[in-house]
Amino acid sequence: MRRLSFRDERWPLREAFVISRGAKTEAHVVVAEIADGEHVGRGEAVPYPRYGEDAEGVLAEIAAVRGAIETGAGREVLQGLMPAGAARNALDCALWDLEAKRAGVRAWTLAGRERLDPVKTCYTISLGSPEEMAAAARLHARRPMLKLKVGGPDDLDRVEAVRGAAPRARLVVDANEGLTFDDLRRLAPELARLDVQLVEQPLPAAEDQALEGWASPVPLCADESLHTRAELADCARRYACVNIKLDKAGGLTEALALAAEARGLGLELMVGCMVATSLAMAPALLVAQGARVVDLDGPLLLARDREPGLPITGSLIEPPPPELWG
Known part of the structure; x- marks a missing residue:
């Protein structure tokens, strides 16, 4: 019989991580482990x-399905047992890992892939003054892509400062729902001038219907507006790209299906993350294959990572060792 255990952990960050909604100094994560004999x-x-999630609530959600998991519920059954979100993600990824270990193959083989290629991740520059963001960008100017957190009256100054500090880097701007439609229409031509590649979730999710019929000079990417396949049709009318995160989708199973359906609708893919350790990033690498933008820099923002972690050189992430996941 299986045994399910779960806990929350706190991982300090190198420095405060600031977005338009606030700041954090640690990653608060939930880990699920499913033991089946030696695996x-x-x-x-x-x-x-x-x-609306917190660690206490997520742990309670996992506890509520303990009986089903311990008596053999698999990934497909799990989709109907729990709603999309962090709790289902922890269990779904644990089930993928367990299935791969029991079969003696890598998780990407189970997903129908012959191999897992390395990917290059964005590196995130937290929201700050233009001078602070330029200083941070200068330290990371050799990275291939930087993601800038914005969402205030000095946004254009921030982007111009970062562009000056990192003239060769590709730039993604992430507003985390912090702009109005008027802000976006004013900023977008200037962002195009500064060669910004993508603007992520400019408007609040509840207000993004305003984007329908508007031709943005910079491609727009849905984040908070997209969780699962249920939101794809609306997103396809409003965005050129969608950001898939396992915590939103409720695990790798839905994320892979979401990626396939999004591509079928002509949407480009961004694969993102919450700030977490390599254990959370590893499953997302399966979804990140061939994505336009990969934003799996969570471990780079931590004061220390899980051991073993993902092999990361600069911005290049290699496939996970089996001791980590999959």
Whole structure:
């Protein structure tokens, strides 16, 4: 019989991580472990207050399905047992890991892939003054892509300062729902001038219908507006790209289906993360294959990572060792 265990952990960050909704100094994650004889599958998730989640609630959600998991419920059954979110993500990824270990193959083989290629991740520059953001960008100017957190009256100054500090880097701007439609229409031509590649979730999710019929000079990417396949049709009318995160989708199973359906609708993919350890990033690498933008820099923002972690050189992330996941 299986045994399910779960806990929350706190991982300090190198420095405060600031977005338009606030700041954090640690990653508060939930880890689920499913043991079946000699094999143990693990998954990590991040409860996100924006979606009404906290660690206590996520742990309670996992506890509520303990009986089903311990008596053999698999990934497909799990989709109907729990709603999308961090709790289901932790369990779904643990089940993928367990299945791979029991079969003696890598998780990407189970997903129908012959191999897992390395990917290059964005590196996130937290929201700050233009001078602070330029200083941070200068330290990371050799990275291939930087993601800038914005959402205030000095946004254009921030982007111009970062562009000056990192003239060769590709730039993604992430507003985390912090702009109005008037802000966006004013900023977008200037962002195009500064060669910004993508603007992520400019408007609040409840207000993004304003984007329908508007031709943005910079491609727009849905984040908070997209969780699962249920929101794809609306997003396809409003955005050129969608950001898939395992915590929003409720695990790798839904994320892979979401990616396939999004591509079928002509949407480009961004694969993102909450701030967490390599254990949370590893499953997302399966979804990140061929994505336009990969934003899996969570471990780079931590004061220390899980051991073993993902092999990361600069911005290049290699496939996970089996001791970590999958």
